[in-house]
Amino acid sequence: MKFIHLLSKEARLRIIELALRNRSARELADELGVSPAAVSKYVNGQMHPSDETMQRLFHILGDDELEEAYTIALEDLVEGIEELIQYYKRNTNGNSKLFNTTLKALYDYLKEQLNHT
DSSP: HHHHHOOOHHHHHHHHHHHHHHSOOOHHHHHTTTTTTHHHHHHHTTTTHHHHHHHHHHHHHOOHHHHHHHHHHHHHHHHHHHHHHHHHHSSSSSHHHHHHHHHHHHHHHHHHHHHHO
């Protein structure tokens, strides 16, 4: 699940909050193999869950939660692509045909997938 590594701190928090809708912080901590204090720190923005913790989280979510978590992840990835495009346009002459074509195809694909959720 390589995409987990690309998730922003904000997306990780949203997915943690999603999991907390249907379970207590203690229950979530037990399921994730972390302390309740760690879950509290995630929610308060004092600490961010590791890739391994996020991967465990994706494995414990129910079907409806999982669908919403994937939507959060996809929105986050699209936002990252948008930022990359903006940065590219501001900081290059924009003459890389391969980069432009690849980036646009990826962006279009992600947007299309997001519209189908």
